[in-house]
Each structure stands twice: as structure tokens, then as C-alpha cells.
Amino acid sequence: MTGFFDIPSDLQHSWAGLIGLHLREALLPVAAGLLLALPIAQLCGRFRWLYPPVLGLTTVLYAVPSLAFFVVLIDYTGQTELTVMIPLALYSLVVLVPAIVDGVRSVPDETLAAATAMGFGSVRRYLQVQLPIAAPAVIAGLRVATASSISLVGVGALIGNQGALGNLLAAAQKYDRPELAVNAVVTMAVLAILCDVLLVALRVLLTPWMPRGGTRLKPAARRAEITPEGAVR
Amino acid sequence: MIRIDSVTKRYPDGTVAVDRLSLEIPDRSITVLVGPSGCGKTTTLRMINRMVEPTEGTILLDGEDSRRQPVTTLRRSMGYVIQNAGLFQHRTIVDNIATVPRLLGWGRQRARERAAELMERVGLDPSLAKRYPYQLSGGQQQRVGVARALAADPPVLLMDEPFSAVDPVVRKGLQAELLRIQDELGKTIVFVTHDIDEAITLGTMVAVLREGGRLAQYAPPADLLSNPADGFVEDFLGADRGIRRLSFFPSDALELTTDAVIPADATAARIAAVEAPHLLVTDADGRPLGWAAREELTAGDLRTDRLLPYGRPFVPGADSLRVALDCAVLSPVGRAVAVDGHGRVTGVVSQQTIGEAVRAAHTAGRADEQKVAG
Structure with a gap:
């Protein structure tokens, strides 16, 4: 039995190299998804009628198998990382958009009214009041999106060498080396857990203002309380 | 002086929140808008700082139409206190209070010094400065709300049911504190409440509004108690208005006896x-x-x-x-x-x-x- 960390040369990466590649292919799409989700969520907050169709659309996108995306994208972006990352970014929207919308909606009406009354413009109010208060909900969304993205990257193995740690699964089959499959699964799981821990740490760092041992934000409960009066500019 | 000149607020669905309301709000005194829910008192308050735009009529500030200055400038010149305080939960107490000075471009240091000064003024322990809102009691949060509204020393203070979410004992304390602060600072305060006792305790002038946003009576509290304009005002004042009215008579004329x-x-x-x-x-x-x-x-x-x-x-x-x-x-x-x-x-x-x-x-x-x- 050859070594656990002895990666076949056709993967063109060491084990550490695969990890780096895997993180890049998993995290860049989440970052891109976040950048995309922020304005979409902002629009959904501003125009309430937009939210249900947007939710529907992101869900449909999520339901499209990655293989179908690859078939379409490969004509434009070829057998590259980008072909893997575009579907992943779109998948992340299904969690990130509702997370941000709910987070921003969880800001109490009085807080919004107070900010408006004190002379915050709408941009400043969004950046300095709504987003910071939405941070815990946004990070909760990021945790789900990140874990899901880390596991989904492996599918990239379908279009050649773009699956990072996922390629190990293909190699395990090809070379009849089951330990490579174990390596792939365990490494991905550990990466997912580490990223999750980092995101939790980030949340603790960003929200010294949250009561310890729980959150007071209850997005679902608050939603019913939003009145036309709370929707002041 | 704030002059509300036959102002109407009609929503697109046809609801009339405020109906041809005219009020002259005197400077350096507390004017209370009181009435049952749906009487348009909060809408009226929010039209003063243009969080709600009137459909008809004008609001004049010292004779000038309130629409003539940029809306953010207008709002920064009026302190605003809201029910449940509406504090920024993600900012410390001192930074909450420093909000408007910071918006006005003050340096961080100067704004925080001002905030510390105000904490003292509203009776908050300086040790609370670095705390977050969730660590304070409801009454303390409301004091922070008042301090925050006063931070940039605005001539006008708008207060929207500020004390209605705290328990009666704390509320009495906050009312007394407000009267004390008002004695010191002499702001033009417009105060919204649904509590007639609060209106009578605090108001120099009291405007009683009825459903549909119409003015029922505008008078000093003692007048209100002695001469309610109609049955609605009388009902709203409650059954013991005669007893309450005694609050406005001094006891020093009472003849005391000492032989017993x-x-x-x-x-x-x-x-x-x-x-x-x-x-x-x-x-x-x-x-x-x-x-x-x-x-x-x-x-x-x-x-x-x-x-x-x-x-x-x-x-x-x-x-x-x-x-x-x-x-x-x-x-x-x-x-x-x-x-x-x-x-x-x-x-x-x-x-x-x-x-x-x-x-x-x-x-x-x-x-x-x-x-x-x-």
C-alpha cells in the first residue's frame, strides 16, 4: 500500500497544493456570491414584490445539476476553474440572499426610524446600521454556503482536473487506491469544519454587542411586525 | 416657533391620518399631542421632521417652510426620542449618544466628550459608557435615547411615546427627569403619548386629537380639565378629572390649625x-x-x-x-x-x-x- 499522502502525479499537485486549490475554488465563489447577493437582497428589501420571484429563481438555479451548468459553460469558459466556480457562486445565492434579506429585516423598526430621524441618508443607514445589525444572520448564511461549496467543488473532477480534492476520488477509482478516497473525504470535512470555526470566530469578533449565549434577533418573528410606518425612507 | 398650518396627510389607499390640523407650538415649552390610537399623533410628529410628508398644508419653523432645507439637515437639528429607545444595538452607549455629532462632522474625541457630558445630564452612570444597549435596563435605555437626542444641542426635541414601554415607577422617574432637564435646557418639545395623565403632568399645552386626525381641543392642561370642549375630550380625560384638576391648585392657602x-x-x-x-x-x-x-x-x-x-x-x-x-x-x-x-x-x-x-x-x-x- 502506497502512502496516504502520496498523490498520483497526473493530478499535478501535492496534497497541500490540492488543499490550496480546493479552498480557492470553494471560497472564491462564496465571496462572489456574497458580492452578488448584497445588491440583490437590497433590491428585495426595497421592492418587496421582488423577493418571492427572486427566491424562486435562486431555488431553481440550485436545482440545476452542476453537470448541466458545465455543459453550457464549457463552450465559453472551457475546462477551467471558472467553469466550476460559476455554478458554485450561483448555488450560494440560495442561502445568502434570504440570509441577508432576513438579517436586514430583523433590524427593529424603532432602530430604523431612529436612524432616519437622526438624519442618516439611506446609503449611510444601510452601511452603518442595517448591515452591521444583519451581520450575525449574514454570517450564518455564509457558514452554510461555505460548507456546501467545499463539498461541491469535488464535482469539478467531472470536467478533467478541476475538482481539487475531488480529483482524489477519481484517482482512487482509477488506481484502485481506496486510501485516496478516504483522504479526500476526511480532508474536505476538516476544511469545512475549520472554515466554519473561522466564520464563528469572525462573528464573535464582529458582534461584541450580542448578548452572550444566544441571539435576540428573531427574523421570522419580527417580519410580521413590519408596518408601512416602519418603511420610512 | 413651529407652526402646523392646516396640514392633511392622506395615504394612497384613501386613509386620512391627519385632517386639516393647525397648531402653534410655542418655543421653549412642552407641547403634548395626545389621543387614542389612530388619531394621527405620531404621523403629525413625523411630519415635523419630514419622516412623513404632508399631502396638504405646510409646516413652518420660525416662519420658514420646513421643506426649504435639506431633509437630513432638518432632522439633525431636531432631537428624536422613540418608544423602546430605538438604540443602535451594535454600538456602545457612548457611541449611540455621539451619533448626531458624528453625522455633523465632529471629531470622534469631541463627540465622545459631549456624550459623556450628556450621560451625566440624564443621570446615567459614566461606567455604562462602554456597555452595549442589551446590558441596560429599559429605563436606562430610555435615558440613553434622551441623551442621544440632546447630543447636538438641537433647539427642538420630538418625543414619540418615549416612556410608554417602561413600568409605571420608572416612567414617573423619567417624567420628573424630563421636567428637570427641560427646566435647565428650555427646549421646544413636542411629545406624543396616549396617556392623558402623562399629558397633564408634562404638557404646557395639550392637543387632544381624535380618530381621523382631527383636533378636538388645544389648551393648557388645567383648562382642559375644567372646560373640556366636548364629550369626546371629557370621556378621554376620564371620570376623575375633577380630582385631577386639584393638582393645579396650590395648598398654601389652606387654613392650618395647631391647637390639636x-x-x-x-x-x-x-x-x-x-x-x-x-x-x-x-x-x-x-x-x-x-x-x-x-x-x-x-x-x-x-x-x-x-x-x-x-x-x-x-x-x-x-x-x-x-x-x-x-x-x-x-x-x-x-x-x-x-x-x-x-x-x-x-x-x-x-x-x-x-x-x-x-x-x-x-x-x-x-x-x-x-x-x-x-
């Missing part, structure tokens, strides 16, 4: 000279100990533990007729004990005497009343 007040070491002759059925016994400093029935008293044998409690005393001049009457009602012998600022007995007064004073005050005429109310 005796020191604990009184002689038998002194006790025998008292005609009243009950005597108020005082200690050596003249402070009240309690009531004693005359026939049970013998000189040199004063059992202070057997005295009836004297209840709550009132301070003539400082307390109103309402307090004096309350003291007499609560007294086991039907007489109220008057004390000076040091708690020494200055005399006693019976329910009958207070009743006569009430009748005299009521017939004294509205002109006198207004003077007292001021």
Missing part, C-alpha cells in the same frame, strides 16, 4: 385644653409621631407605640390641593398633617376645610386658574 398638635411631653392641662377628638403627638423636634384619641391620653403616660399612624404629610406651597386632599383621605382621623421642608409639623387640616378650599378654588374663575397652572 401637642408635644410628647405635654402637661395634663395642655391635653385637657384640646377640644378636638384626636391629637397629633410630635417629638421634641416637632416631627409627627402619630394620632391619639383625647380620652385615652394622660399626661406623662404617652405610649408612642399605641398611636395611630399619621399617614403621609404634605408640604403647603410645594404640594397641590390634590395631595393635601389625598393625605386627609388616607388619614385615619380624616385630617391631613402639614409639615415644613424639614418635616416639622406646621399644623393639621380637616377634610371639611380642604373641601371648602376646593369649592373656593373652583369658583375663583378661569383667569386665576391659568396663572396657577403656569
Whole structure:
């Protein structure tokens, strides 16, 4: 039995190299998804009628198998990382958009009214009041999106060498080396857990203002309380 | 002066929140907008700082249309206090208070110094500065809300049911504090509440609004109590408006008697000279100990533990007729004990005497009343 960390040369990466590649292919799409989700969520907050169709659309996108995306994208972006990352970014929207919308909606009406009354413009109010208060909900969304993205990257193995740690699964089959499959699964799981821990740490760092041992934000409960009066500019 | 000039707010669905309302809000005084829910009081308040734009009519600030300045400039010149305080939960207390100065471009240091100054003014412990809102009680949060509204020293303060979410004891404290701060700062305050007692306690002028955003009556609180404009206002004031109105009459004109007040070491002759059925016994400093029935008293044998409690005393001049009457009602012998600022007995007064004073005050005429109310 050859070594656990002895990666076949056709993967063109060491084990550490695969990890780096895997993180890049998993995290860049989440970052891109976040950048995309922020304005979409902002629009959904501003125009309430937009939210249900947007939710529907992101869900449909999520339901499209990655293989179908690859078939379409490969004509434009070829057998590259980008072909893997575009579907992943779109998948992340299904969690990130509702997370941000709910987070921003969880800001109490009085807080919004107070900010408006004190002379915050709408941009400043969004950046300095709504987003910071939405941070815990946004990070909760990021945790789900990140874990899901880390596991989904492996599918990239379908279009050649773009699956990072996922390629190990293909190699395990090809070379009849089951330990490579174990390596792939365990490494991905550990990466997912580490990223999750980092995101939790980030949340603790960003929200010294949250009561310890729980959150007071209850997005679902608050939603019913939003009145036309709370929707002041 | 804020002048609301036949302002109407009609929503696209046809609901009329405020209907041709005109009010002149005097400077450096507290004007209370009061009424049942749906009477448009909050909408009216929010039209002053243009969080709601009037459909018709104008709002003039010192004679100038409020729409002539940029909306953010207008809002930064008016402090705003909201129910539940509406604090920024993600900012420390000191940064919450420093919000408007920071928006106005003050440096961080100067804004925080100002915030510290205001914490003291509203009676908050400086050690709370670095805390977050969730670590404060409801009453403390509301004080922070007031401090935050005052931070940039705006001439106008808009208060939207600021004390309605705290318990009655804390509310009374906050009301007293607001009156104290107002004495010091002299802001033009517009205060919205649904609580008529709060309106009467705080208001220099009280505007009673009815459903559909129409003005029912605009008057000083004493006038409101003595002359409600119609049945709606009368109902809204409640069944005990006559008693409440006594709050506006001073108690210093009450005729006090001292012949029933005796020191604990009184002689038998002194006790025998008292005609009243009950005597108020005082200690050596003249402070009240309690009531004693005359026939049970013998000189040199004063059992202070057997005295009836004297209840709550009132301070003539400082307390109103309402307090004096309350003291007499609560007294086991039907007489109220008057004390000076040091708690020494200055005399006693019976329910009958207070009743006569009430009748005299009521017939004294509205002109006198207004003077007292001021």
C-alpha cells in the first residue's frame, strides 16, 4: 500500500497544493456570491414584490445539476476553474440572499426610524446600521454556503482536473487506491469544519454587542411586525 | 416657533391620518399631542421632521417652510426620542449618544466628550459608557435615547411615546427627569403619548386629537380639565378629572390649625385644653409621631407605640390641593398633617376645610386658574 499522502502525479499537485486549490475554488465563489447577493437582497428589501420571484429563481438555479451548468459553460469558459466556480457562486445565492434579506429585516423598526430621524441618508443607514445589525444572520448564511461549496467543488473532477480534492476520488477509482478516497473525504470535512470555526470566530469578533449565549434577533418573528410606518425612507 | 398650518396627510389607499390640523407650538415649552390610537399623533410628529410628508398644508419653523432645507439637515437639528429607545444595538452607549455629532462632522474625541457630558445630564452612570444597549435596563435605555437626542444641542426635541414601554415607577422617574432637564435646557418639545395623565403632568399645552386626525381641543392642561370642549375630550380625560384638576391648585392657602398638635411631653392641662377628638403627638423636634384619641391620653403616660399612624404629610406651597386632599383621605382621623421642608409639623387640616378650599378654588374663575397652572 502506497502512502496516504502520496498523490498520483497526473493530478499535478501535492496534497497541500490540492488543499490550496480546493479552498480557492470553494471560497472564491462564496465571496462572489456574497458580492452578488448584497445588491440583490437590497433590491428585495426595497421592492418587496421582488423577493418571492427572486427566491424562486435562486431555488431553481440550485436545482440545476452542476453537470448541466458545465455543459453550457464549457463552450465559453472551457475546462477551467471558472467553469466550476460559476455554478458554485450561483448555488450560494440560495442561502445568502434570504440570509441577508432576513438579517436586514430583523433590524427593529424603532432602530430604523431612529436612524432616519437622526438624519442618516439611506446609503449611510444601510452601511452603518442595517448591515452591521444583519451581520450575525449574514454570517450564518455564509457558514452554510461555505460548507456546501467545499463539498461541491469535488464535482469539478467531472470536467478533467478541476475538482481539487475531488480529483482524489477519481484517482482512487482509477488506481484502485481506496486510501485516496478516504483522504479526500476526511480532508474536505476538516476544511469545512475549520472554515466554519473561522466564520464563528469572525462573528464573535464582529458582534461584541450580542448578548452572550444566544441571539435576540428573531427574523421570522419580527417580519410580521413590519408596518408601512416602519418603511420610512 | 413651529407652526402646523392646516396640514392633511392622506395615504394612497384613501386613509386620512391627519385632517386639516393647525397648531402653534410655542418655543421653549412642552407641547403634548395626545389621543387614542389612530388619531394621527405620531404621523403629525413625523411630519415635523419630514419622516412623513404632508399631502396638504405646510409646516413652518420660525416662519420658514420646513421643506426649504435639506431633509437630513432638518432632522439633525431636531432631537428624536422613540418608544423602546430605538438604540443602535451594535454600538456602545457612548457611541449611540455621539451619533448626531458624528453625522455633523465632529471629531470622534469631541463627540465622545459631549456624550459623556450628556450621560451625566440624564443621570446615567459614566461606567455604562462602554456597555452595549442589551446590558441596560429599559429605563436606562430610555435615558440613553434622551441623551442621544440632546447630543447636538438641537433647539427642538420630538418625543414619540418615549416612556410608554417602561413600568409605571420608572416612567414617573423619567417624567420628573424630563421636567428637570427641560427646566435647565428650555427646549421646544413636542411629545406624543396616549396617556392623558402623562399629558397633564408634562404638557404646557395639550392637543387632544381624535380618530381621523382631527383636533378636538388645544389648551393648557388645567383648562382642559375644567372646560373640556366636548364629550369626546371629557370621556378621554376620564371620570376623575375633577380630582385631577386639584393638582393645579396650590395648598398654601389652606387654613392650618395647631391647637390639636401637642408635644410628647405635654402637661395634663395642655391635653385637657384640646377640644378636638384626636391629637397629633410630635417629638421634641416637632416631627409627627402619630394620632391619639383625647380620652385615652394622660399626661406623662404617652405610649408612642399605641398611636395611630399619621399617614403621609404634605408640604403647603410645594404640594397641590390634590395631595393635601389625598393625605386627609388616607388619614385615619380624616385630617391631613402639614409639615415644613424639614418635616416639622406646621399644623393639621380637616377634610371639611380642604373641601371648602376646593369649592373656593373652583369658583375663583378661569383667569386665576391659568396663572396657577403656569
